[in-house]
Amino acid sequence: MGLAVIDGQLELLDQSQLPQVERWLAIDTIPAMVEAIQALRVRGAPLIAIAAALMIAVRAEAGDDRETLLDAIETLRAARPTAVNLSNAMDVLRQSMAATDWRAALVEAADDLADGDVALCEAIGDHGAALIAPGERILTHCNTGGLATAGIGTALGVLRRAHEQDKGIAVWVDETRPLLQGGRLTAWELGALGVPYTLITDNMAAALMARGQVDRVIVGADRIAVNGDAANKIGTYGLAVAAHYHGIPFAVAAPYTTLDPACASGDLIEIEQRAAAEVRGVAGAAGDLCWAPADAPVANPAFDVTPAALITHWIMDAGVFDRADVANGALATGGAAKSLFQ
Ligand SMILES: CSC[C@H]1O[C@H](OP(=O)(O)O)[C@H](O)[C@@H]1O
Numbered sequence: 001m002g003l004a005v006i007d008g009q010l011e012l013l014d015q016s017q018l019p020q021v022e023r024w025l026a027i028d029t030i031p032a033m034v035e036a037i038q039a040l041r042v043r044g045a046p047l048i049a050i051a052a053a054l055m056i057a058v059r060a061e062a063g064d065d066r067e068t069l070l071d072a073i074e075t076l077r078a079a080r081p082t083a084v085n086l087s088n089a090m091d092v093l094r095q096s097m098a099a100t101d102w103r104a105a106l107v108e109a110a111d112d113l114a115d116g117d118v119a120l121c122e123a124i125g126d127h128g129a130a131l132i133a134p135g136e137r138i139l140t141h142c143n144t145g146g147l148a149t150a151g152i153g154t155a156l157g158v159l160r161r162a163h164e165q166d167k168g169i170a171v172w173v174d175e176t177r178p179l180l181q182g183g184r185l186t187a188w189e190l191g192a193l194g195v196p197y198t199l200i201t202d203n204m205a206a207a208l209m210a211r212g213q214v215d216r217v218i219v220g221a222d223r224i225a226v227n228g229d230a231a232n233k234i235g236t237y238g239l240a241v242a243a244h245y246h247g248i249p250f251a252v253a254a255p256y257t258t259l260d261p262a263c264a265s266g267d268l269i270e271i272e273q274r275a276a277a278e279v280r281g282v283a284g285a286a287g288d289l290c291w292a293p294a295d296a297p298v299a300n301p302a303f304d305v306t307p308a309a310l311i312t313h314w315i316m317d318a319g320v321f322d323r324a325d326v327a328n329g330a331l332a333t334g335g336a337a338k339s340l341f342q
Pocket residue numbers: 040043044045046141142143144145148149153154155181219220221222232233234302
């Protein structure tokens with residue numbers, strides 16, 4: 001997870017410098033947590049929600065008053081717009097404050113979100129691994145492992161579980177420009193787990209599919225609409241189009257906390273637009289390497305939306321759903337979506 005509360009102090013592993021620099025940061029104010037989320041020091045749809053929730057809990061235990069905490073909830077909710085987990089988690093915390101002993105209820109709700117995500121990842125891993133045949137070569141995009149969740153991950157949790165079951169898989173890891181979550185974080189995680197992988201640039205994926213070297217694509221998600229459309233890291237849509245063209249199964253793996261029962265379709269999902277500097281060069285432990293003209297006009301949408309028509313499986317904590325299931329409302333509240341406000 002790369003996140004811990006120690007003696008009332010929240011500490012997080014700064015992912016922006018990994019894997020070259022492993023640096024833990026103490027985060028003790030709401031603005032500092034907002035900065036950490038926006039700079040992707042902590043990232044991944046489930047983990048940013050958990051980080052924000054634990055930050056609110058730390059402030060509640062520090063004695064912040066009700067109005068201060070409610071303001072903090074709304075400030076953190078706005079930190080990044082696309083991943084629904086953050087907003088869902090803030091809603092859960094607000095709901096908890098209706099209790100008589102609201103301070104204790106809030107802290108318990110935050111802890112439950114973190115502990116619950118561990119179990120959700122295990123369920124996703126088990127359900128997804130059952131889909132995978134021995135020897136499959138599976139392509140994944142961005143980072144969806146222990147650095148994006150409180151547990152073993154979503155898509156990467158499926159790959160980890162399949163590996164643990166000795167299915168002999170091999171993974172193609174998209175580097176995932178511009179911030180290289182795949183090349184920096186997924187490669188680091190899979191290497192540590194001993195999962196065979198090959199790092200590729202994003203523009204290699206379609207050619208590998210054309211040569212019959214990809215058996216399946218499994219990615220994460222940041223927000224899944226009721227109709228099954230899924231927002232995920234930029235580049236996912238192109239993978240889905242290529243997989244569809246080549247008849248390759250394309251799965252999205254996510255917990256129910258990534259579902260947005262209030263979102264009918266993917267065209268309604270706000271796509272975060274990020275700084276031009278991220279595209280003009282690569283910032284990392286080696287410092288900023290800028291290769292584009294400093295004034296190069298840039299587009300930098302951080303996510304894209306894959307329509308349900310290009311997705312063959314939704315690997316959720318409640319099970320694996322196909323397009324017929326989704327068309328029959330499996331992702332609406334009551335199906336895979338359980339109620340967020342139990
Ligand atoms: C386990 S979902 C992780 C999800 O979040 C990533 O985005 P970011 O690195 O910008 O937080 C990416 O979309 C992953 O699929």
